[in-house]
Amino acid sequence: MGVLSRKATCNSHGQDSSYFLGWQEYEKNPYDEVTNPHGIIQMGLAENQLSFDLLESWLAKNPDAASFRRDGQSIFKELALFQDYHGLPAFKNALVDFMAEIRGNKVTFDPNHIVLTAGATSANETLMFCLAEQGDAFLLPTPYYPGFDRDLKWRTGVEIVPIECTSSNRFQITASALEKAYEQAQKKNLRVKGVLVTNPSNPLGTSMTRDELDLLVNFISDKEIHLISDEIYSGTVFSSPAFVSIMEVLKDRNLEKTEVWERVHIVYSLSKDLGLPGFRVGAIYSNDPIVVAAATKMSSFGLVSSQTQYLLSAMLSDKKFTKEYIAKNHKRLQKRRSKLVAGLEKAGIGCLESNAGLFCWVDMRHLLSSDTFEAEMELWKRIVYDVKLNISPGSSCHCIEPGWFRVCFANMSEDTLKLAMQRLKSFVGSIAVNDRSHRDLKNSRRKFRTKWVFRLSFQSFHDREQDER
Amino acid sequence: MAAISKIATGNGHGENSPYFDGWKAYEANPFHPIDRPDGVIQMGLAENQLSFDFIEKWLMEHPESSLCTAEGVDKFKETALFQDYHGLPEFRQAVAKFMGKVRGDRVKFDSDRIVMSGGATGAHEMLAFCLVDPGEALLVPTPYYPGFDRDLRWRTGVELVPVVCESTNDFMITIDALEAAYLKAQEAKLRVKGLLITNPSNPLGTFMNKETLNNIVRFVNEKNIHLISDEIYAATVFMEPEFVSISEIIEEVECNRDLIHIVYSLSKDMGFPGFRVGIVYSYNDVVTNCARKMSSFGLVSSQTQQLIASMLSDDDFIDNFVSDSKDRLFKRHKYFTWSLAQVGIGSLNSNAGLFIWMDLRKLLKEKTFDAEMELWRVIIDDVKLNVSPGSSFHCHEPGWFRVCFANMDDNTMEVALSRIRNFMVKHNETVVPPRNKLWRRTSLKLSLSRRMDDFIMSPSILSPQSPLPQSPLVRART
Numbered sequence: 001m002g003v004l005s006r007k008a009t010c011n012s013h014g015q016d017s018s019y020f021l022g023w024q025e026y027e028k029n030p031y032d033e034v035t036n037p038h039g040i041i042q043m044g045l046a047e048n049q050l051s052f053d054l055l056e057s058w059l060a061k062n063p064d065a066a067s068f069r070r071d072g073q074s075i076f077k078e079l080a081l082f083q084d085y086h087g088l089p090a091f092k093n094a095l096v097d098f099m100a101e102i103r104g105n106k107v108t109f110d111p112n113h114i115v116l117t118a119g120a121t122s123a124n125e126t127l128m129f130c131l132a133e134q135g136d137a138f139l140l141p142t143p144y145y146p147g148f149d150r151d152l153k154w155r156t157g158v159e160i161v162p163i164e165c166t167s168s169n170r171f172q173i174t175a176s177a178l179e180k181a182y183e184q185a186q187k188k189n190l191r192v193k194g195v196l197v198t199n200p201s202n203p204l205g206t207s208m209t210r211d212e213l214d215l216l217v218n219f220i221s222d223k224e225i226h227l228i229s230d231e232i233y234s235g236t237v238f239s240s241p242a243f244v245s246i247m248e249v250l251k252d253r254n255l256e257k258t259e260v261w262e263r264v265h266i267v268y269s270l271s272k273d274l275g276l277p278g279f280r281v282g283a284i285y286s287n288d289p290i291v292v293a294a295a296t297k298m299s300s301f302g303l304v305s306s307q308t309q310y311l312l313s314a315m316l317s318d319k320k321f322t323k324e325y326i327a328k329n330h331k332r333l334q335k336r337r338s339k340l341v342a343g344l345e346k347a348g349i350g351c352l353e354s355n356a357g358l359f360c361w362v363d364m365r366h367l368l369s370s371d372t373f374e375a376e377m378e379l380w381k382r383i384v385y386d387v388k389l390n391i392s393p394g395s396s397c398h399c400i401e402p403g404w405f406r407v408c409f410a411n412m413s414e415d416t417l418k419l420a421m422q423r424l425k426s427f428v429g430s431i432a433v434n435d436r437s438h439r440d441l442k443n444s445r446r447k448f449r450t451k452w453v454f455r456l457s458f459q460s461f462h463d464r465e466q467d468e469r
Numbered sequence: 470m471a472a473i474s475k476i477a478t479g480n481g482h483g484e485n486s487p488y489f490d491g492w493k494a495y496e497a498n499p500f501h502p503i504d505r506p507d508g509v510i511q512m513g514l515a516e517n518q519l520s521f522d523f524i525e526k527w528l529m530e531h532p533e534s535s536l537c538t539a540e541g542v543d544k545f546k547e548t549a550l551f552q553d554y555h556g557l558p559e560f561r562q563a564v565a566k567f568m569g570k571v572r573g574d575r576v577k578f579d580s581d582r583i584v585m586s587g588g589a590t591g592a593h594e595m596l597a598f599c600l601v602d603p604g605e606a607l608l609v610p611t612p613y614y615p616g617f618d619r620d621l622r623w624r625t626g627v628e629l630v631p632v633v634c635e636s637t638n639d640f641m642i643t644i645d646a647l648e649a650a651y652l653k654a655q656e657a658k659l660r661v662k663g664l665l666i667t668n669p670s671n672p673l674g675t676f677m678n679k680e681t682l683n684n685i686v687r688f689v690n691e692k693n694i695h696l697i698s699d700e701i702y703a704a705t706v707f708m709e710p711e712f713v714s715i716s717e718i719i720e721e722v723e724c725n726r727d728l729i730h731i732v733y734s735l736s737k738d739m740g741f742p743g744f745r746v747g748i749v750y751s752y753n754d755v756v757t758n759c760a761r762k763m764s765s766f767g768l769v770s771s772q773t774q775q776l777i778a779s780m781l782s783d784d785d786f787i788d789n790f791v792s793d794s795k796d797r798l799f800k801r802h803k804y805f806t807w808s809l810a811q812v813g814i815g816s817l818n819s820n821a822g823l824f825i826w827m828d829l830r831k832l833l834k835e836k837t838f839d840a841e842m843e844l845w846r847v848i849i850d851d852v853k854l855n856v857s858p859g860s861s862f863h864c865h866e867p868g869w870f871r872v873c874f875a876n877m878d879d880n881t882m883e884v885a886l887s888r889i890r891n892f893m894v895k896h897n898e899t900v901v902p903p904r905n906k907l908w909r910r911t912s913l914k915l916s917l918s919r920r921m922d923d924f925i926m927s928p929s930i931l932s933p934q935s936p937l938p939q940s941p942l943v944r945a946r947t
Contacts, residue, residue: 003662008599008759052546059542066772067535068528076528077521082743083588083736118587118745118767119552125766129624130477134603155598155624155763277552278771294477297484298624301594302587302767306743307776 013150020146022380026390031416041420044390046202046358047411048236048275050332054325055274058315065314068307075310082306085299087116091313095283098316099268101326102235107247109285115295116309117282118302120232120269121151124196126298127265127284128156130291131226137161137190138228139181141173143361143397143404145202152196161185161192164400167363170352171204173197173212178219194226194263195219200233200243203397203406204361205337205354207237213249217260226263235273235326237356238334262288270312272358273329279308333358333410336417340409343421347428351407358410362391365403367431376402387427389420481623486615491845491855500853502880510885513855515671515823516876517705517740519797523790524740527780534779536772544775551771554764556585560774563781564748568733570787571704576716578750584760585774586747587767589701589734593620593665595749595767596730599759600695601627606659607697608632608650610642612826612862612869614671621665630654630661633865639817640673640826642666642681647688663695663728664688669702669712672862672871673826674819676706682718689728697730704738704791707799708820719752726752735777737823738791744773798823798875801882805874808886812893816872823875827856830868832896841867852892854885 022044031039059066068076082088089111096109117123132138134157140148141163152158163181165171178195185192195216200207220227229246237243246264255261266285271277281304284295316322340360344351352361368375373395380393383405394404409417483489491513500508528534536544551557558580565578586592601607603626609617610632621627632650634640647664654661666685669676677685689696698715706712719729731750736742746769751757769777781787806816806825817826833840838860845858848870859869874882 004755004759005598005600005602005662007602008755013759013762047550049546049550052549055549056542056545059545067532074525074528076525077518080521080524080741080743081516081518083745119765122587122766129474131473133474133476150762150765155766271552276549278549280552280768280770288473291473291477294473294482297482297619300587300619301591301624303745305745305770305773308770308772311772 007155013154022384022390022392025384029388031388033413033416038388040384040388040390041416041423042390042411043408043420044392044406045411046272046406046408047277048272048329048333048358049411050336051275051325051329054321054328055276055315058318058321062314062318065311068310079306079310082309083303085296085303087114087304088306088309088313090317091304091309092116094313094316095268097319098322099234099285101319101322102273103243103245103248107245107251109247113285113287113289113292115284115286115292115299116304117284117295117299118280118304119271119277119282120230120267121147121282122280122299122302123267123269123282123284124148124151124228124230125154125156126295126302127228127267127291128152128158129298130294131228131265132156132158132193133191134158135190136193137185137188138193139163139178139185139195141165141171141177141197141201143171143203143394143399143406145198146392146396146398148196158193159185159188159190161188161190162398162400163195167352167401167404170206171201171361172209173215175215175219178215182223192223192225194228196228196230198230198232199246200231200237200356202233202357203359203392203394204352205357205359206352207241207243207356209241210244210249213244213246214253216246217249217253217255220263221260224259224263226265228265228267230267232267232269233272233357234268235329236333236358238330238337239355241355243356262286262291265291274325276312279312280304281308281312336409336414339414339417340407340421343417343424344407346421347425349424349428359406359408362405362407363403364405365401367428368403371402373402379403380405383424383427387423389423476624481619483615483619483623486618486861491849491857494849495855498853500881500884502884506884507853509849509853509855510881510888511855511876512873512885513857513871514876515737515871515873516742517737517794517798517823518876518878519740519801520790520794521740523786523793524780527783527786527790531779531783534776536775548771548775551774552768554585554761554768556583556769557771557774557778559778559782560769563778564733564746567781567787568703568748568750571712571738571791572714572717573711576714576720578716582750582752582757584749584751584757585764585767585769586749586760587769588736588742588745588747589699589732590616590620590747591745591767592732592734592747592749593617593697593699594623594625595760595763596697596732596751596756597621597625597627598763599756600697600730601625601662603627604659605662606630606654608647608654608661608664610634610646610666612640612672612859612864614667615857615861615863617665628659630657630659631863631865632664636817636828636866636869639675640670642677642685644684644688647685651692661692661694663697665697665699667699667701668715669700669706669821671702671822672824672857672859673817674822674824675817676712676821678710679713679718682713682715683722686715686718686722686724690723690725693725693728695728695730697732699732701732701734701737702822703733704794705798705823706821707795707802710820712821727756728753730756738794744777745769746773746777801874805882805886809889812890813897814889814893817869824871824873827870827872828868829870830866833868836867838867844868845870848892852888854888 026040026042029039031041092111092114096111100108137159139161161181161184163177234243268283270281286292350363367379376393383389392406495509495511498508500510536548561580561583564583565580568578586595606628609629611634630650632646729752733748735746749760815828841858841860848854848856857871
């Protein structure tokens with residue numbers, strides 16, 4: 001066959017990662033309360049399914065927005081023809097207002113600095129094309145969203161160098177970690193073009209402290225590099241500390257209109273805050289007009305459907321609705337997170353204290369047979385295949401410490417979450433039984449009995465579980 | 470100060486081309502029948518605006534197609550969450566069926582090979598990323614759509630090598646031209662990875678006959694290079710003979726199917742450029758899988774997938790729509806070319822697309838591109854029509870212009886024609902036939918509308934070879 005490109009034949013799309021393998025297993029055997037109660041429960045998908053009723057009720061009250069009508073008149077033709085990469089003005093205005101509202105109106109955004117893209121996936125890739133050459137590098141704090149390996153590197157040829165964060169200080173970014181990463185890049189002869197952070201963090205679920213943000217600003221000033229702040233989860237900060245956006249920090253430090261100001265870019269999306277990943281609504285916000293101009297032209301490769309822009313412009317312009325939505329959504333996320341944390345506690349599992357996101361960063365280091373990534377994989381496989389929960393192993397997020405897992409809580413019903421926690425509890429209990437058995441037995445016959453005992457005890461836990469429901 | 474990338478600061482976006490200058494002139498002073506009757510009329514935009522009333526009627530009759538209405542809202546959550554890059558199965562099936570219909574159901578398309586992209590713009594870039602490495606090349610017959618310079622080259626680093634086509638044989642692609650282009654690439658030390666054809670052609674408005682397509686298939690197989698067939702205008706073929714797609718050719722001619730890829734979109738056939746529905750259809754499994762992963766960068770909004778799935782599944786509606794749309798395109802094209810012929814302006818004989826390839830070579834002061842630009846400036850600034858100069862399409866001969874006819878209503882078309890007539894009257898150096906004296910501006914509107922009605926009623930429009938009087942000035946090519 002005609003030879004394909006290197007991009008087509010390499011693995012940079014990242015889909016061989018375990019992050020995606022877990023999804024594949026789930027797809028083969030997905031849990032359903034009625035039709036497949038023993039299937040795999042999806043806890044690897046960071047979706048916000050908690051507030052659809054609010055969206056649906058708004059839609060019911062505002063039928064024009066989704067039916068191509070404005071004030072009762074059909075505007076279908078106008079929308080069907082609208083392919084201007086500057087985007088629908090009404091939508092951009094509504095979007096920047098929404099972004100400001102999420103930040104407590106402590107900062108405002110200029111709609112002329114916003115570029116609409118097909119999801120944050122496209123926004124991040126586009127920023128790489130704008131800011132870096134092939135072979136340049138961006139520094140990313142670990143652990144980070146596995147999709148970045150594809151979004152930032154695949155077609156752009158840009159490299160990622162990790163800023164290693166550890167549990168010793170709750171995975172916060174430190175000055176020394178930043179410097180170490182920078183030096184690492186230099187050793188590899190990679191020119192560092194910037195730092196990309198996700199704030200609030202995926203997978204940690206924490207929002208950055210002011211100190212961390214100050215540190216970043218100092219670092220990028222000193223090195224004269226860019227900062228991309230992916231704030232896709234900014235609307236999911238459900239408890240204190242309140243979310244502090246990078247823009248707020250720049251403003252507070254009187255850095256507006258300075259050089260550093262133009263090197264800070266924000267990525268946003270409605271996939272997490274509003275729970276609309278299917279609609280592919282992403283955005284780049286940059287203070288640099290050249291970046292805005294270039295990114296706008298590049299957005300031709302992934303514009304937001306005008307049909308969707310119109311619907312969302314109507315929705316987000318309804319300030320009464322957005323205020324109510326943001327508040328209720330926060331409450332529900334907080335409540336649901338508490339349920340997960342409580343469930344984990346019952347299983348003797350802890351997690352990183354978090355105030356945002358759609359997941360918890362769960363600590364299963366004590367369940368590892370050894371402090372290695374092999375042991376983490378081993379544990380993960382058991383959780384996927386035996387416990388039947390798809391969770392994401394820390395190694396897929398490039399965490400440098402084995403034993404951490406990202407567990408999502410907002411993409412299922414409360415009952416399903418309860419069941420998941422019960423399964424986990426049983427599993428942990430059975431590991432304890434197994435450990436004791438291993439210590440007592442010495443020969444192969446006993447080893448055989450162990451397996452049988454393990455299965456039996458697991459089974460009896462499972463039966464009890466059914467009674468509890 | 471940290472630099473931004475060369476891609477961001479360079480000219481690879483192609484927007485400094487004159488193709489876009491005309492748009493800027495239009496945007497500064499757009500025509501409006503009441504507010505700005507002397508504004509620039511947009512004839513540089515290949516949009517299909519003739520058949521929206523059919524769609525609007527269908528939408529009213531099918532409220533459930535818009536998932537956010539009372540009738541469709543139960544699908545809202547499911548759709549809003551659906552970001553699977555495989556695409557909604559109903560969407561893929563509906564698109565595959567539609568593509569088959571547009572080709573007279575002579576071929577079937579496999580819905581599992583339908584891959585989404587951010588419009589045809591996204592599809593082209595995606596295929597370039599899949600098939601070609603930076604520094605390698607694609608062959609593209611001239612004249613070609615100016616957007617290709619951006620779509621295929623900008624972020625990919627791919628080079629384009631023109632396959633030169635000439636008016637002497639109606640710009641058809643010849644084996645000689647293909648071989649010459651291939652050789653030229655080799656001389657420039659560029660490795661050719663594929664050939665991109667647009668069929669039906671933009672800007673020509675013609676489509677390729679079987680012989681040409683067979684030659685092309687033979688050529689790519691021989692050289693073991695890819696063939697990308699952009700069939701975005703497939704359903705705009707408004708006159709016999711019927712369109713022949715590459716998908717049909719490969720059923721008849723021996724061909725390595727791993728080399729064949731189709732780009733499609735609903736922007737022209739349905740008139741939905743705003744909805745960003747682009748499709749990559751590859752016969753190569755590896756490419757299909759790779760493209761599908763890449764489609765993450767430009768998926769079609771699930772809200773739009775839902776609408777399209779609903780609409781394109783309505784067989785009766787679609788059958789009627791496609792034939793009605795063709796009928797309107799045919800009438801508009803015929804009237805436009807006939808009116809131009811009346812004032813001695815010819816164009817390439819065409820039966821597809823949303824534009825004509827107008828021949829103004831005789832109006833050039835000299836046979837140069839500078840003269841073409843000069844004439845174009847006059848057309849924009851004095852005649853106040855945004856038309857696209859052939860040079861922006863990399864045409865090798867000066868004097869050709871692409872003029873769109875489907876993106877305006879009848880009244881605007883009349884105004885455009887009257888401006889053209891006035892311009893030609895002023896520039897005619899020989900005696901103008903007596904009847905033309907009637908066409909003064911004051912009586913223009915009345916006589917024009919009467920003329921249009923006469924035209925529409927006339928049986929002669931049914932015949933492509935209608936015996937219309939030709940001006941002695943310009944040897945028109947109708």
